[in-house]
Amino acid sequence: MAIKGKFRITCPSCDHEFEVDFWTVVRGDRDLKLKEMLLEGEFDMFMCPLCKKVFLKEETFIYHDRKMDLFIFVLPSAYIAEKDKWIKKMEDDYVLVKKTMNNEFSGKPLILFGSNALRDLLLRDRDIEEETEVLQFMADDLKIKTKPIKAGFARERDFPFIIPYGGDEINHTNILKAVKKIHAANKSLPRLNKFMEFLALKESKKINFLKNENVPAQ
Ligand SMILES: [Zn+2]
Numbered sequence: 001m002a003i004k005g006k007f008r009i010t011c012p013s014c015d016h017e018f019e020v021d022f023w024t025v026v027r028g029d030r031d032l033k034l035k036e037m038l039l040e041g042e043f044d045m046f047m048c049p050l051c052k053k054v055f056l057k058e059e060t061f062i063y064h065d066r067k068m069d070l071f072i073f074v075l076p077s078a079y080i081a082e083k084d085k086w087i088k089k090m091e092d093d094y095v096l097v098k099k100t101m102n103n104e105f106s107g108k109p110l111i112l113f114g115s116n117a118l119r120d121l122l123l124r125d126r127d128i129e130e131e132t133e134v135l136q137f138m139a140d141d142l143k144i145k146t147k148p149i150k151a152g153f154a155r156e157r158d159f160p161f162i163i164p165y166g167g168d169e170i171n172h173t174n175i176l177k178a179v180k181k182i183h184a185a186n187k188s189l190p191r192l193n194k195f196m197e198f199l200a201l202k203e204s205k206k207i208n209f210l211k212n213e214n215v216p217a218q
Contacts, residue, residue: 002031009057011048020046020057028065028122038063039122043115062097063118068125069151070110077114087111108152125155131191132160138186139164144178148211159195163210172205 003025010017023043026034037043047054058076073090090111112118139146139162146162147170154161164178165171179196182189198204 002026002034007059009046011051011053012055013053014048014051016048016050018049022059023061025062025064028063028070029067038115038119041119072110072112072118074112074115074118080113128154128161128191131189132162135160135189135192136162138182142181142185144181149209150211153209158191160191163195172207175199
Protein backbone atom coordinates (compact mmCIF):
# COMPACT_ATOMS: atom_id res chain seq x y z
CA MET A 1 0.00 0.00 0.00
CA ALA A 2 0.94 3.63 -0.10
CA ILE A 3 3.55 4.79 2.38
CA LYS A 4 3.49 8.25 3.88
CA GLY A 5 5.93 10.40 5.74
CA LYS A 6 5.61 13.57 7.78
CA PHE A 7 7.23 16.78 6.64
CA ARG A 8 7.37 20.26 8.12
CA ILE A 9 6.60 22.88 5.52
CA THR A 10 6.51 26.65 5.59
CA CYS A 11 3.71 28.64 4.02
CA PRO A 12 5.22 30.92 1.33
CA SER A 13 2.56 33.57 2.03
CA CYS A 14 2.65 33.97 5.82
CA ASP A 15 5.71 31.94 6.92
CA HIS A 16 3.59 29.75 9.16
CA GLU A 17 5.28 26.40 9.74
CA PHE A 18 3.17 23.27 9.93
CA GLU A 19 3.37 19.50 9.60
CA VAL A 20 1.85 17.64 6.67
CA ASP A 21 1.56 14.05 5.53
CA PHE A 22 3.29 13.33 2.28
CA TRP A 23 3.05 10.15 0.30
CA THR A 24 6.50 8.72 -0.42
CA VAL A 25 5.29 5.64 -2.27
CA VAL A 26 2.09 5.63 -4.30
CA ARG A 27 0.74 2.33 -5.61
CA GLY A 28 -1.06 3.34 -8.77
CA ASP A 29 -2.76 -0.06 -9.02
CA ARG A 30 -4.19 0.12 -5.49
CA ASP A 31 -4.41 3.70 -4.26
CA LEU A 32 -7.08 4.91 -6.63
CA LYS A 33 -7.77 8.05 -4.63
CA LEU A 34 -4.14 9.13 -4.80
CA LYS A 35 -4.03 8.36 -8.50
CA GLU A 36 -7.07 10.57 -8.96
CA MET A 37 -5.32 13.38 -7.05
CA LEU A 38 -2.36 13.04 -9.39
CA LEU A 39 -4.64 13.19 -12.42
CA GLU A 40 -6.35 16.26 -11.02
CA GLY A 41 -3.03 17.99 -10.32
CA GLU A 42 -3.79 18.13 -6.58
CA PHE A 43 -1.18 15.70 -5.37
CA ASP A 44 1.38 18.15 -4.00
CA MET A 45 -0.89 21.07 -3.20
CA PHE A 46 -1.20 22.08 0.45
CA MET A 47 -3.37 24.57 2.28
CA CYS A 48 -1.91 26.74 5.01
CA PRO A 49 -4.07 26.25 8.14
CA LEU A 50 -3.46 29.87 9.14
CA CYS A 51 -3.94 32.02 6.02
CA LYS A 52 -5.76 29.33 3.97
CA LYS A 53 -3.63 29.95 0.90
CA VAL A 54 -3.01 26.92 -1.28
CA PHE A 55 0.51 26.33 -2.50
CA LEU A 56 2.70 23.75 -4.21
CA LYS A 57 5.26 21.80 -2.23
CA GLU A 58 7.12 19.01 -3.97
CA GLU A 59 8.92 16.07 -2.44
CA THR A 60 10.42 13.05 -4.15
CA PHE A 61 8.12 10.05 -4.31
CA ILE A 62 7.89 6.70 -6.02
CA TYR A 63 4.95 5.81 -8.22
CA HIS A 64 4.59 2.09 -8.66
CA ASP A 65 1.95 0.29 -10.69
CA ARG A 66 2.71 -3.34 -11.14
CA LYS A 67 -0.11 -4.01 -13.55
CA MET A 68 0.96 -1.17 -15.84
CA ASP A 69 4.69 -1.96 -15.61
CA LEU A 70 5.47 1.38 -14.03
CA PHE A 71 8.11 2.19 -11.46
CA ILE A 72 8.81 5.90 -11.46
CA PHE A 73 10.89 8.20 -9.34
CA VAL A 74 9.08 11.52 -9.35
CA LEU A 75 11.45 14.28 -8.33
CA PRO A 76 10.63 17.94 -7.62
CA SER A 77 10.41 19.81 -10.92
CA ALA A 78 13.25 22.20 -9.96
CA TYR A 79 15.68 19.26 -9.82
CA ILE A 80 15.69 19.22 -13.61
CA ALA A 81 18.40 21.92 -13.45
CA GLU A 82 20.74 19.17 -12.23
CA LYS A 83 19.17 16.42 -14.23
CA ASP A 84 22.24 14.23 -14.76
CA LYS A 85 23.17 14.24 -11.09
CA TRP A 86 19.68 13.15 -10.04
CA ILE A 87 19.34 10.50 -12.70
CA LYS A 88 22.61 8.97 -11.49
CA LYS A 89 21.44 9.11 -7.87
CA MET A 90 18.08 7.50 -8.64
CA GLU A 91 19.74 4.75 -10.64
CA ASP A 92 21.97 4.01 -7.65
CA ASP A 93 18.98 4.10 -5.30
CA TYR A 94 17.06 1.77 -7.54
CA VAL A 95 19.69 -0.94 -7.14
CA LEU A 96 18.91 -0.85 -3.39
CA VAL A 97 15.14 -0.54 -3.81
CA LYS A 98 15.04 -3.44 -6.24
CA LYS A 99 16.38 -5.81 -3.59
CA THR A 100 13.44 -5.05 -1.32
CA MET A 101 10.81 -5.39 -4.02
CA ASN A 102 10.46 -9.15 -4.08
CA ASN A 103 10.47 -9.40 -7.88
CA GLU A 104 7.52 -7.09 -8.20
CA PHE A 105 8.93 -5.15 -11.10
CA SER A 106 11.08 -6.26 -13.97
CA GLY A 107 11.05 -3.27 -16.28
CA LYS A 108 13.23 -0.23 -16.41
CA PRO A 109 12.46 2.47 -13.84
CA LEU A 110 11.60 5.92 -15.13
CA ILE A 111 12.66 9.23 -13.69
CA LEU A 112 10.33 12.20 -14.06
CA PHE A 113 10.61 15.75 -12.86
CA GLY A 114 7.43 17.10 -11.27
CA SER A 115 4.09 15.42 -10.68
CA ASN A 116 2.80 17.18 -13.82
CA ALA A 117 5.11 15.02 -15.90
CA LEU A 118 3.61 11.96 -14.23
CA ARG A 119 0.14 13.37 -14.81
CA ASP A 120 0.91 13.66 -18.57
CA LEU A 121 2.02 10.05 -18.63
CA LEU A 122 -1.09 8.85 -16.76
CA LEU A 123 -3.40 10.85 -19.02
CA ARG A 124 -1.77 9.35 -22.07
CA ASP A 125 -2.13 5.89 -20.55
CA ARG A 126 -5.80 6.64 -20.06
CA ASP A 127 -6.11 7.45 -23.79
CA ILE A 128 -4.42 4.18 -24.65
CA GLU A 129 -6.75 2.36 -22.23
CA GLU A 130 -9.78 3.92 -23.89
CA GLU A 131 -8.69 2.78 -27.33
CA THR A 132 -7.82 -0.63 -25.87
CA GLU A 133 -11.37 -0.95 -24.52
CA VAL A 134 -12.82 -0.20 -27.95
CA LEU A 135 -10.45 -2.73 -29.47
CA GLN A 136 -11.51 -5.34 -26.90
CA PHE A 137 -15.15 -4.61 -27.68
CA MET A 138 -14.53 -5.00 -31.42
CA ALA A 139 -12.62 -8.24 -30.86
CA ASP A 140 -15.41 -9.69 -28.69
CA ASP A 141 -17.91 -8.72 -31.33
CA LEU A 142 -15.92 -10.48 -34.06
CA LYS A 143 -15.15 -13.47 -31.78
CA ILE A 144 -11.44 -12.74 -31.88
CA LYS A 145 -9.17 -13.51 -28.92
CA THR A 146 -6.86 -10.94 -27.36
CA LYS A 147 -3.73 -11.03 -25.28
CA PRO A 148 -2.15 -8.26 -23.20
CA ILE A 149 1.23 -6.97 -24.31
CA LYS A 150 3.92 -5.43 -22.14
CA ALA A 151 2.62 -2.04 -21.06
CA GLY A 152 6.06 -0.45 -21.33
CA PHE A 153 6.36 -1.64 -24.90
CA ALA A 154 2.88 -0.38 -25.80
CA ARG A 155 3.55 2.98 -24.15
CA GLU A 156 6.87 3.44 -25.91
CA ARG A 157 5.46 2.69 -29.35
CA ASP A 158 1.98 4.07 -28.79
CA PHE A 159 0.24 0.74 -29.35
CA PRO A 160 -2.88 -0.59 -27.61
CA PHE A 161 -2.31 -2.54 -24.38
CA ILE A 162 -3.74 -5.70 -25.96
CA ILE A 163 -3.40 -7.33 -29.36
CA PRO A 164 -5.88 -9.56 -31.14
CA TYR A 165 -5.07 -12.91 -32.69
CA GLY A 166 -7.04 -15.36 -34.80
CA GLY A 167 -7.04 -19.11 -34.39
CA ASP A 168 -5.76 -20.81 -31.26
CA GLU A 169 -2.09 -20.22 -31.48
CA ILE A 170 -0.60 -16.81 -30.99
CA ASN A 171 1.86 -16.29 -33.81
CA HIS A 172 2.69 -13.57 -36.31
CA THR A 173 0.31 -14.83 -39.00
CA ASN A 174 -2.62 -15.17 -36.61
CA ILE A 175 -1.99 -11.75 -35.09
CA LEU A 176 -1.82 -10.09 -38.50
CA LYS A 177 -4.97 -11.83 -39.65
CA ALA A 178 -6.94 -10.63 -36.62
CA VAL A 179 -5.56 -7.10 -36.80
CA LYS A 180 -6.58 -6.86 -40.47
CA LYS A 181 -10.04 -8.15 -39.69
CA ILE A 182 -10.60 -5.56 -36.99
CA HIS A 183 -9.07 -2.86 -39.17
CA ALA A 184 -11.51 -3.72 -41.94
CA ALA A 185 -14.40 -3.21 -39.49
CA ASN A 186 -13.04 -0.08 -37.84
CA LYS A 187 -10.34 2.08 -39.41
CA SER A 188 -10.42 4.75 -36.73
CA LEU A 189 -8.24 3.02 -34.15
CA PRO A 190 -4.98 4.94 -34.61
CA ARG A 191 -2.96 2.76 -32.25
CA LEU A 192 -4.11 -0.45 -33.87
CA ASN A 193 -3.16 1.07 -37.22
CA LYS A 194 0.32 1.78 -35.88
CA PHE A 195 0.56 -1.76 -34.63
CA MET A 196 -0.45 -3.02 -38.05
CA GLU A 197 2.39 -1.00 -39.61
CA PHE A 198 4.74 -2.50 -37.04
CA LEU A 199 3.69 -6.00 -38.09
CA ALA A 200 5.13 -5.30 -41.53
CA LEU A 201 8.58 -4.91 -39.96
CA LYS A 202 11.03 -7.74 -39.55
CA GLU A 203 11.51 -7.06 -35.83
CA SER A 204 7.84 -7.85 -35.17
CA LYS A 205 8.41 -11.51 -36.08
CA LYS A 206 10.03 -12.21 -32.73
CA ILE A 207 6.77 -11.71 -30.79
CA ASN A 208 8.72 -10.78 -27.68
CA PHE A 209 6.22 -8.13 -26.62
CA LEU A 210 3.58 -10.33 -25.02
CA LYS A 211 2.91 -9.97 -21.35
CA ASN A 212 3.30 -13.34 -19.75
CA GLU A 213 1.63 -13.15 -16.38
CA ASN A 214 2.61 -16.67 -15.44
CA VAL A 215 6.33 -16.13 -15.60
CA PRO A 216 7.66 -14.48 -12.44
CA ALA A 217 9.49 -11.24 -13.04
CA GLN A 218 13.29 -11.45 -12.92
ZN1 LIG B 1 -0.08 30.89 5.38
